[in-house]
Amino acid sequence: MTSMIVSAARVVADGQVLSPGWIEAADGVLTGVGEGQPPRPADREFPSHTIVPGFVDMHVHGGGGHSYTDGVADEVRRGVEFHRSHGTTTSVASLVSSSPASLLEQIEALRGLVADDVIAGIHLEGPWLSHHRCGAHDPGTLRDPDPAEITRVLQVGDGAIAMVTMAPELTGALDAVEQFVDADVLVAVGHTESGYAQARAAIERGARVATHLFNAMRPLHHREPGPILALLEDPRVTIEIVGDGVHVHPDLVSYVAEAAGPDRVSLVTDAMAAAGMRDGSYRLGVLDVDVVDSVARVRDTGAIAGSTATMGVLFARAATLLTEGPNGLSDSDALLAAVAMTSSTPARTLGRADVGELAAGKRADFVVVDEGAGVVGVFTRGRWV
Template sequence: MNETMIIAAGTLVADGVVHRPGWVEIAQGFITGVGAGPPPAAASATFADGVIVPGFVDMHVHGGGGSSYTDGIGDDVRAAARFHREHGTTTTVTSTVSAGRAELRDIVARLSVLVGEGISAGIHLEGPWISGARCGAHDPDVLRPPSPGEIDELLELADGAVVMVTLAPELPGAMEAIDRFVSAGVTVAVGHTDATYDQVREAIARGARVATHLFNAMAPLSHREPGPPLALMEDPRVVVELVADGVHLHPALVRDVQRAVGFDRVALVTDAMAAAGMPDGAYRLGALDVSVADGVARVARTGAIAGSTATMAGLFARTVAGLRSDAPGVRDRVSDEILLGAVAMTSANPARVLGRADIGALASGRRADLVVLDADLRVVHVHSAR
């Protein structure tokens, strides 16, 4: 990792600009140069038909490769992180699912150690402070309103490792919980919610800045009560998560949201569970049994969608294909605008949400996290600074 190396490719998506061809220089785990045309010295590796993009940043993922993050077991977390890294995700936030108070405390304690080791970029508490009516793949028996005592206990235990929390703003005490999390520097996301439009607007006014998997597990948009979707989409301070796997959302809706809010306000997330990259069959998500058929994960008891089996590389390729289909005349190559948009949604925007200025773009001084894709946007090489 200490040797200087240069990776060159037919296309390189740098910080807000596309070079055709381009190169990136790396030394001691950091990017020391980026440029267009031939590299200034002999390249260590050249991908003539390849596309170099920043390492993907997944801020909402529960596991993959047969292993789960949700219990905080070290070997499982390492294995799942390794699986996603092989598929281009160089920065991962470990997302939990709802659990009882004692169990959640134990999970946070275990995950905090792994955050300290650099295995994870932080903990995302998805629940238990969510709506029973919109709980999706969360155990309804452990859901509860947020309490100041529990929040303070978890924040003290995590010692900065909790970076995001998803909650439902209509719950008793939720607005005060938002205030507490924001004051602690934790990103608050609105999700798994039956809130009204006005309740979500108040949550945003108090500092909520993310929509957890927009449209999924939230009250739908209605002509008399627009609910969470409109409130989250219309506020320029909010980044909206989209699970653009072709299962959670119709592709036309994905493209419409991207047009409506702009590429700079969308974060693609996998919401992947342990079955990502694995055969169909029986799995677990937290305390719930999950059945996977034709690559679609559902809670065995209720049939609710239970996360996904996606990877960020797959979402990147699917999104580019969708944007190309929506741009008549763009057939010979992926346009600069589409590439920049896809990179924003898979790297730059989630990095910004996490407050990470060292990742999310290929620029001098940033961490040397990058992915090389082939002409069909399949991962052929991953370089991670970790």
Template sequence: MTSLTNARLVLPDRVEAGDLHLDGAEIAAAPVPGAAAVDLGGRYVVPGFVDMHVHGGAGASYQSGVADDARRAAAFHLSRGTTTTVASLVTGTPEELRAAVACLAPLAAEGVVAGVHLEGPYLARARCGAHDPDLLRAPDPAEFAALADLAGGHLRMITIAPELPGALDLVRAAAARGVLAAVGHTEATAATVRAAFDAGARAATHLFNAMRPLHHREGGPVAAALADPRVTVELIGDGMHVAADVAALVFAAAGADRVALVTDAMAAAGLGDGDYRLGVMDVAVRGGRATLAGGTSMAGSTITLADAFRRAVRAGVPLPDAARAASLTPARALGLDGRIGTLEPGKRADLVVLEEDLTVARVMRGGRWTGPPGLPDLPPAPGQDALDLRTGQDVGDN
């Protein structure tokens, strides 16, 4: 039981000075008797970040089928403020995808990740990006159903190129199972994309990237997604995939209630330049930019969602809007906004404490403090017992 005092609370529509009360793993409406107070010294508090598209980090990939790899990647992003992670998988063989889903499903049940995102294999060859074109295939209802069954209710999202044969039927099948269908890696026209949205697709995977570009005579996926109020558009916030002025234009066109900042981060996130793997593809990271080895196609990013959030604010997006795009909007797209995404009473106590420059000071998930490592403890409120902000326990407790 804790009260975070002297904070600047970032709410969906404003920043408000005040206190935030916690009762165990949940946010409380009022102070809990006997709660310890932590004076945040005027720091910002935002809801925990929600990354609906991330492939790995800290040298580990969700694709490997190794539970310890998934735990390491999720722990890294958690320490940087991402309290909810959907583990994204690139295109693989049927056997590789089954192994990865079988590995991730129990971790989702445990809460390490919030579910699985299949970014493929039903993608357009002409827009394959960092996916192996030889492994792409037409939508297969039986394969999809088997993977969804294997996920045990934890398949959260699937990206589909809607122009492929059978794609609209697969969109309908995904929607019927409560799986978020997204259009992406597509050469589709605006009319075909609109048909996918009418069939039940409700998201666009990394808008602009790996899709037919916006053109004044054929708006393609970009125009169709921005114009449809039902659709959430992902935006990779690394400043490389989408220019800052274009990102600001997307916020202006769609609003923060429909823009979801994502990282599309791969194993190199948190590490330096070097050579890595994304699925079966070799990736070279130079100057923080990840590209397919020997080519120029970008292969995910190396950022955290906290980086994307800061970059959005620096591009002129108001702080509450950037926070919504990094928390509430993706939570709503995933159907998780009843428990996470805002600092409302009754929701899980997932939050990030930010310094004045918006760097991460502390992270809380489910009422427990965590990283990032190596930062000094925040000062306790005068006259209150100090808390160990790495564990959430009173100093000296046994």
């Protein structure tokens, strides 16, 4: 077994910033992490850079010109490789709402990629969503959850489905939450017009994630706080936020990170095929999408259609954003918070104990970032990307 040692000005591990630090890996697994000088000369040195855990994106629809929403395995593979080059070493493939037959076809096409660890699971963002908050989903495919359909989805998924987004106000939704939870599938509340009590009921039934908080969701109101308060206040819920500067105001991202804590916030790209690509015309599921100034919108409605961001961009934005404002963090604390929101929190939420942190025994997934927190190197699955 030949080991590799990489040293850097800083290494983020075990909730600390090791300065300087080093990591050792062999056969794709971390075998050591430490501060100061490594036990032998490093194979790669980054004297002015920082090493952080590989990013974990639990909500992504595609990237690099490749879409996951058509359920084409080769397209997903290419999209995953694109995002890996930007630091995402673990990702969940998110699908959009579709007909019952199409949904099963897509799940069947992608489940093998979970077994091969190309993706960490499949996320069904629909079809059990609110018509009033459909966002970039075809309203003609939305429907109430049906126990028989869910049973078939779980059978075809064969353990590959990691998460499902559900609007809890739909007829049968609360029972559907329990049905998925009993099958060890994460349930997220999103694309919803629910009231506060309905969202609370979904959480009590086992919902544990907020799908892109604030977006496609009934807003806060002083007499009916709706789902946002219910999701924010419950310590059992992981809060997804699309931190691209388009979906949510930056100051609101900072507020949520402070109010809920980085150990409850998961930054997600919600990226579609246009991530990393030029402005132009694209598709998300069956909907036409126009990208102008890197902002994707559904052609017919103007609704935001996911993002064109990468986790590398979100990490850099968060590391900078959290140092600004009246309660700005120190550079080190902002770095630790950014790592939590892009790596350890989503990994823990997905139940992945092997990724999300730099520690002996974990998979050797790490990202090298420069002084501006930009990605300059990625190592995963035993190779430099």
